[in-house]
Amino acid sequence: MMHNLTHTVTFGDCDPAGIVFYPNSFRWMDACFHDMLARAGGHAGLCKEIGSVGIGLADASAQFRSPMMDRDALSIRLLGIEWGARALTARYETCVGERLCFTGTEVRCIFKKTDKGISADTTDALRALLEERLNG
Template sequence: MPHFHSSDYQVSFGDCDPAGIAYYPNMFRWVDKTYHDWLRGFGGHAHLCAELGAVGLGLIDLKAQFRSPLRDGDHLQVVMIGMDWGTRSLLISYQGLVGERLAFEAQETRGVFVQKDGRLSAAPMAALRALAGQ
């Protein structure tokens, strides 16, 4: 399966409950770290914000679905598997894999936020898309 970027983690005791169900905040943390690791390939969050005149490349929406247990010591790979570039948002799809086994899926919607008339607003994604070579 093609992917845009991936990050690796060692699952530790406390990342999941005794049944191996990953705590949702951990899935969200792993996804967020993978996203920011991907941004580093283009100079990182702060650099891109400066280039775009943005306050931040922020999260608009996030959801995750548990698929199979994770255990202490598992090697988890979080993979960005899809990007859907909208006019003012970017939908990114992820998979959390232990080997070939799907542990979770996640989707997040991101935006480029700028200060306009004293308020935050979502800017067009075209400039970020160009900087990311997409």
């Protein structure tokens, strides 16, 4: 399950030194994930189909390799998803041309309401929908 998203860095994405403010890297990984979900029915639609309250973030990390600057054309790539029983791990890389700027991961869970509150559910239903709609 690969997906690409592009973004042109603007001055508002940068810190006073003109370098991309690092939290934007996490925002762009999230945007890439949700753009991929949009091709399969969108976050809200998929959650409704599988009886979930959300596909939520449980952990995120990034490794910064090279600075991104104002007007850089970014290619944010979702390289693939590793499916676990109760979580999925999405792996990303972001480049300007061939220059690697950062890599990152997101661990996401499918949350459902239970008698005891909200807890992580199995990933099986989401995996099946995405594989059918995106690879099908």
